[in-house]
């Protein structure tokens with residue numbers, strides 16, 4: 001995964017300006033900011049508010065409503081594990097809780113070495129090859145504790 | 159030689175990219191010219207990753223492949239479709255495909271998703287060409303005649319919705335495609351967008367002509383990054399070719415499209431929440447009325463339809479509404495792309511005329527559970543759908559038949575569970591999910607879901623069972639009757655179905671001493 005850029009308000013303003021003429025620009029802007037900086041930096045909020053003619057509170061409300069938007073940086077790698085029913089039916093919950101126990105973290109947390117963030121999601125549309133996951137955006141089907149051990153190793157190696 | 163490998167996300171999840179790379183490597187090592195066409199998936203996921211090779215007698219498939227199998231394929235002469243232990247023959251001859259009625263998914267997995275020429279060679283754009291010769295009302299009437307009901311879950315007749323938007327007066331109208339596909343156990347929208355994106359573009363263009371809308375949005379959940387990329391690229395290709403833009407196919411009629419990403423909120427699949435989100439706000443559900451058809455995106459009349467509803471429209475226009483209506487049962491007309499998932503041997507996409515039974519789908523197509531254990535429960539219609547026991551598998555796939563059993567068909571997802579499932583846990587999960595994904599606008603849902611988790615925890619722990627069952631039932635009644643939208647309103651469906659059909663799992667005797675503390 002490319003390393004997110006350091007916060008830079010000039011760059012942020014340029015990103016905001018590039019999207020602000022869209023109808024309903026808030027989500028495209030927030031996605032673009034998060035793609036660049038890895039999270040929604042708190043200094044981004046007033047910039048977005050100004051560009052869209054909203055209050056800071058309104059922008060804050062948007063950022064917090066959606067599960068995708070992070071307010072803090074994630075680890076170097078992100079593993080999203082499906083927690084929904086089809087994956088439950090294939091022992092997904094057990095595999096997930098074993099992994100979290102091994103890593104010593106809870107849902108949404110990052111390993112102390114900063115290498116891996118593990119997040120829960122509800123369905124990845126990979127329900128016919130459950131249980132499933134996304135590792136840095138790449139899909140993995142029929143996961144097992146062994147597959148996840150490989151993923152963790154990969155995450156730690158880079 | 160020409161081979162076809164799927165780059166559908168599920169195929170990628172099973173390793174198709176690596177297989178494609180190894181095929182290319184092996185071919186070049188042998189000095190063979192290899193043309194790899196990247197397609198969507200046919201939806202036979204238990205056979206994936208697979209490769210199809212073009213031969214004199216059609217495409218011959220080999221699968222499921224492991225990386226180690228690739229060299230052997232060349233040795234065996236798969237280039238000419240020769241024998242190999244993993245040779246499947248033509249996929250069309252697999253009973254799983256041969257027994258389907260593919261309408262919406264006729265092209266998916268066959269064509270190159272980003273080739274307009276391929277799309278047109280397989281019948282693409284004939285629906286729009288016909289629509290361009292018709293008056294708007296005649297297009298709407300054709301869709302009405304098809305009897306098609308929206309595939310997003312609510313099952314509202316598409317033609318009637320279009321008629322309302324057609325007759326609304328406004329300076330601007332919109333077509334919004336709901337590609338939020340949040341229901342667990344469903345993936346048909348994703349497959350279609352990745353495998354046949356022009357079908358959706360054509361369907362939305364026809365919708366635009368029918369109701370007088372010149373602008374459309376496709377709202378795609380962010381969990382589907384590949385679908386978003388394919389759709390965005392297909393829109394670019396269609397625009398460059400003049401299939402979208404200020405003069406669609408040179409007709410002088412305008413229609414433009416934009417794909418937008420959601421941001422991880424199940425509730426944004428609810429149409430009014432989706433519209434709020436598209437407008438750049440929090441996805442808070444709006445009270446209805448007014449309906450989106452009258453007061454939708456940016457306050458303008460808006461058609462909101464599911465991916466499958468819109469992608470089926472070209473078929474209806476090409477073949478006529480009556481031809482579509484000839485399939486199905488009762489008031490459920492046409493075909494339903496069933497998504498078979500979970501603990502099942504042969505999961506995949508199964509497009510069938512309505513009226514097929516759950517048993518035919520799960521046993522004949524699915525081959526029973528993946529674990530080989532007995533089926534205990536199936537959840538039909540996503541996280542807000544009912545859990546049915548194995549004894550009820552003779553229920554037909556039909557909106558009314560499932561409603562009569564206090565369930566729903568939803569977006570057509572079926573999730574199979576073996577006998578290791580504990581339905582009291584599933585009931586608890588239904589509340590947990592609702593608590594996590596509620597928009598928070600109304601109290602019965604926002605507070606009720608949290609209360610539901612607590613009550614289920616007590617029931618599971620065996621604490622004051624009599625009292626807590628009463629609380630549970632009252633809570634379900636309240637959520638059903640007083641929630642603003644179906645998120646809170648239908649959460650009791652999985653809960654009550656679990657309780658009704660699997661009372662033994664709600665055994666009030668504490669299971670472990672620790673749980674009774």
Ligand SMILES: Cc1cc2nc3c(=O)[nH]c(=O)nc-3n(C[C@H](O)[C@H](O)[C@H](O)COP(=O)(O)O)c2cc1C
Nearest residue numbers: 308309310336338339340427428429463464467644
């Ligand atoms: C909580 C909730 C989630 C929904 N999620 C979706 C969804 O992901 N996709 C979808 O097409 N419809 C979804 N719907 C249904 C939509 O509100 C709406 O009925 C549908 O998009 C209309 O299109 P159709 O008539 O073509 O089905 C959802 C409804 C609710 C209440």
Ligand code: SF4
Nearest residue numbers: 597599600603643646
């Ligand atoms: S039922 Fe739930 S999701 Fe629907 S409006 Fe009320 S709080 Fe929002």
Ligand code: FES
Nearest residue numbers: 082087124126127
């Ligand atoms: S339920 Fe896990 S991918 Fe759909």
